[in-house]
Amino acid sequence: MKIGILGATGAVGRQMLECIEERNINAEEIRLFASEKSKGKTMMYKGQELVIDVADAENLKGLDYVLGAVSNAMSKYYRPLIKEAGAVYIDNSSAFRLEDDVPLVVPQINGEDALKHNGIIANPNCSTIITMMALAPIARISPIKTLTATTFQAVSGAGINGFYELEEQIEQVKNNEPVTPKVFPAQIAFNCIAEIGSYNDNGYTTEEMKMQNEGRKILHLPDLKVTCTCVRVPVYRSHSISAAFETEQFVSIEDAEKAVAAFEGDKLVKDHVPQPIETSNQDIVHVGRIRYDLTRDNALTLWCCGDQIRKGAATNAVEIMEYLENH
C-alpha cells in the first residue's frame, strides 16, 4: 500500500503520519507533501527520515491513497490531480463533504458508505464526528429527530498556531502585557469565544451548520434538525459537547448507556465526568452524564469528549483507509 499525505506538516497531517506508524499499517511507501516552504525538510517515520515534497501530477502517480489535510482551496486544486493519478482521496477539508456522490464517513457509524466512493471520500468536521460517535449507538435504538448542541472546542482545532496562541496569551496575561489575538477573533486565554467560522444569513456559523448538514449524512437521517452553538475555550486539545436530543420513540437511560458502552470507539464513563484532558492523545470518544431531558418526552441529554485531531480528523481518515482495505 502506497500512501501520500497532503499537508503533512500541519497538526492533522503530522497526526496522520503518527497514526499510520502507531497502527502499524502495512505501508510500502509514504510520500509527504506540503507547501513550497517545507520542500526538502524531513519528518520521522519508523526511525527513518522522509523528505517532504510539493505534490504534483508526477509524484502523485502510483499512490493507492492520498490522505488530505489541506484547505478547501488546496483540496479543490489537488482533487483532479489525485484522480488522474488513480489514488483514492480521503479528504479532511469541507470542500466536498456535502456532494451527493462523495461519501462522508465515520467508519464505526457508516463505514459501508465508503465502499461506494468515486475516488474521493470526505472526512467529517471534528465536532460533528465526536458528537455523532456519541449519538449513533442511541440513534440505532430509535432515530434522532432533533439535536440541540453546544460545543467546547480546543484551540488546536484551529491548527498548531491556535495552540501557540493560547500558550503565548497565558504569558501575556500573567505579565500584564497587551494580548494580541492573531488566530482567534479575540483573546482566548481565560475567555470563551462563541464564534467559530464565518456567519451564514441565518446567524449560525459555518462550523455550527456542519453539525446539522454533516450529521444528517453520517446518520442517514435527512430530516434531522440541529441547532448548534460552537464555542472556542482555553483547552489545548479535545473538544467537548453538551447535547440534548429527541428520539422518535422513548429510549431509556439504561438502554442508551448499554448501547454507548457496546459501541466500538466509545467509552461510557460513569464514575466521573468525561473531560477533554482525559480524551487527549487517544482515539476513544468518552460519553457520560446521560440523563432524561427535563423539557420534553423521548429526549435525552449527554456530555461527550474526544480528541479532535485524532478521532475528529487524522484517526478517522486513517480508519477510512483501513476500512477500504479490509472490505
Added chain:
Amino acid sequence: MKIGILGATGAVGRQMLECIEERNINAEEIRLFASEKSKGKTMMYKGQELVIDVADAENLKGLDYVLGAVSNAMSKYYRPLIKEAGAVYIDNSSAFRLEDDVPLVVPQINGEDALKHNGIIANPNCSTIITMMALAPIARISPIKTLTATTFQAVSGAGINGFYELEEQIEQVKNNEPVTPKVFPAQIAFNCIAEIGSYNDNGYTTEEMKMQNEGRKILHLPDLKVTCTCVRVPVYRSHSISAAFETEQFVSIEDAEKAVAAFEGDKLVKDHVPQPIETSNQDIVHVGRIRYDLTRDNALTLWCCGDQIRKGAATNAVEIMEYLENH
C-alpha cells in the same frame, strides 16, 4: 441606613462592600462580619479601616439590612438572629430560595416581589441571574415554555480559592509538575468539568436544577421546564450561557433584540460576540447571537455573559437593598 455584611472576607462579601462604596450608597454605618479567624482584621471602605467582627445577637442590633454571603449552614444559623435584631436579611445562600414566603429577586425582573418580604429576601444563583437577565425581556413579549441551557462557569464562582487554583495549575502544567485539584473535582487548567454541585437522583446536579427551580420563581412561570448542563471552564471571572428556549407565541429576532436592548441591566452586543473577559468587573449582562432555533417553531437561541460575583451575586444583593429603599 445601617448595613451589615455577613461573610465580608469572601469573594462575594468583598464585592458587596465595593459595590456599596462604588454606588455611593448612603450608609450611616457598615459592620463587617466574618469567622473567628478574621476577627480584628480590617477592610478598607471610603479610605477608612473597618474592623471585622463575629456576628452575634448583640452586634446585629440596630442594623437595617444584613447582606449575607455565607454557606447555607451559616445562613440558617444567622437567620433567626437577624430577624430578632430587626434587620432585613438579603441572603446569597441557597438555603431559603425556594421557600414560599421568601421572595427570590432580580430587581430588574421581579423587584416588586421584594416588597412582600417577611424579613428575608433571597438572592438567586449566579448562572440563573445572568440567564434570566437575558431571557426576561423576551419572556415579557411571550412567556417562555422551555429552556435548554449549557453554562460556561468561571472558577471564581467557587470563591477566591477557585481563582488561586486555576492560577496555580497553569504553572503546574507549564512546569510539568503534578496537578493537585483541591477546590474542583479535577484539573481545571486547560480542561472543562461538567460537574458543579452534587448529584440529584435524576442525574442533574444541584447547580443545574437551580436554573429551573429558581428560574420559575423569578420569571413567575411555575410551569417552565428547564434542562441544564453546568460546566466549569478555565475562565477567571464571568459566566457565559448558551440558551435555546421556546416561547408560547412566535417572537421575531428583531423584537427579541429590541426588548433586550431596552432592558435595564442588559446590553445587546451585535458587532462581535459577548465574552466573559468583557463582562468582568462590571454589572451589565451582555446578550448576543440571538437566532431562530433550527429544531422547532417559536424558539430562539442566544449567548450571554455576565460577572457572576457582581450581577450574579453582590451587585444583585445591593440592588435589592436599593430597590427596598426606593419603593
